[in-house]
Amino acid sequence: MRFAGTVQEVAVGPLVVAASDAALDLPAFDLGVVFSEWGLVPMSVIVTVWGIGLYALGVVAMRRRGDRWPVGRSIAWGVGMAAFYFATSSGLAAYDTVLLSAHMVQHMVLSMVVPLSLALGAPVTLALRTLPGTPRKWLLVLLHSRLAKVLGFPPLAFALYVLSPWALYFTGWYDASLDSTYVHEMMHVHLVAVGALFFWPIVGVDPLPGRVAHPFRVLLTVMTLPFHAFLGVTIMGQSTLLGGDHYPSLHDGPMGSWLPDPFDDQNLAGGILWGAGDLVGVVFFVVLFIQWVKSSMKEAEREDRRLDRLERQQRLAATGDPTPPRRASE
Known part of the structure; x- marks a missing residue:
């Protein structure tokens, strides 16, 4: 069985369907149940199917007209959508209101792995190259709108990314997500958004507002690492439980025989936030560094071509002969 917010659900075969009066009873958490306790979550199914389907249509349209779309971008988009579905529909989601540690793994996947992978998929670039006239104009208007410029302002995006987890765990928001399925699902959407x-403006290749030079991107990346670590340590040092009485109350049910002590699980959750944040941050930094190197190489090639053109123009003005002089070895 599976529990999500205030809705209790019963497993039927490999899937999970809602049952309003079902008793909350899940087997002991381990790696096996992560891949066996799948849930039928409408929002996750709709977002995943439409996300992969529309992207695939764009790639097919590119190939039909003879254009090439990088395979790596398609793989990155597929990984991002698969990670989203896994985090919101697998056994990880089944236990996200039972174990704070399971929720924290889900949190890191939704807030870091999914956005990073989707950004590398460049869906906006794909849309601009495949959409027909009117929808493409609408997309361009949106990209150049004041709202896009405000949301893409790097300091604002950085502040939202850093402060949102603090607001989630140290206000009534997290408690509300445990009591309401709607708030719970909106929390998932918020983490991804x-x-x-x-x-997106830092590692993505899409033409979005807020893109800054690579040194500033590296600086923003480095600045996020201490905040995840500090939040994780703060959660580990809390003398009160996140979620109030929610987790202790589960010990009174049929899962009480295997559930860990809530404080121990909270310490584990804080450690996951700390360690996973640093790990994904390092991966993010490596991706950004590789992009920086490739950008520098392309810039060097463009500069070489510009100098070659300038040299040809100067030679033409001086001698009337546009061809470069032949080397002695030739």
Whole structure:
């Protein structure tokens, strides 16, 4: 069985369907149940199917007209959508209101892995190259709108990305997500959206507002690492439980025989936030560094071509012969 917010659900085969009066009873958490306790979550199914389907249509349209779309971008988009579905529909989601540590893994996947992968997929560039006239004009208007410029402003995106987890865990928001399925699902959307606002202009190749030079991108990346670590340490040092009485109350049910002590689980959750944040941050930094190197190489090639053109123009003006002089070895 599976529990999500205030809705209790019963497993039927490999899937999970809602049952309003079902008793909350899940097997002991381990790696096996992460891949066996799948849930039928409408929002996750709709977003994943439409996300992959529309992207695939764009890639097919590119190939039909003879244009090439990088395979790496398609793989990155597929990884991002798969990670989103996994985080919101697998056994990880089944236990996200049972174990704070499971929720924290889900949090990191939704706020870092999913946005980073989707940004590398460059869906906006794909849309601009495949959409027909009117929809393409609408997209361009949106990209150049005041709203896009405000949301893409790097300091604002950085502040939202850094402060949102603090607001989630140290206000009534997290408690509300445990009591309401709607708030719970909106929390997932929020984590992905804020992560996208931060990651997309930094590592993405799409022509979005807020793109800054690579040194500033590296600086923003480095600045996020201490905040994840500090939040993780703060959660580990809390003398009160996140979620109030929610987790202790589960010990009175059929899962009480295997559930860990809530404080121990909270310490584990804080450690996951700390360690996973640094790990994904390092991966993010490596991706950004590789992009910086490639950008520098392309810039060097453009500068070489510009100097070659300038040299040809000067030679033509001086001798009337546009061809470069032949080397002695030739």
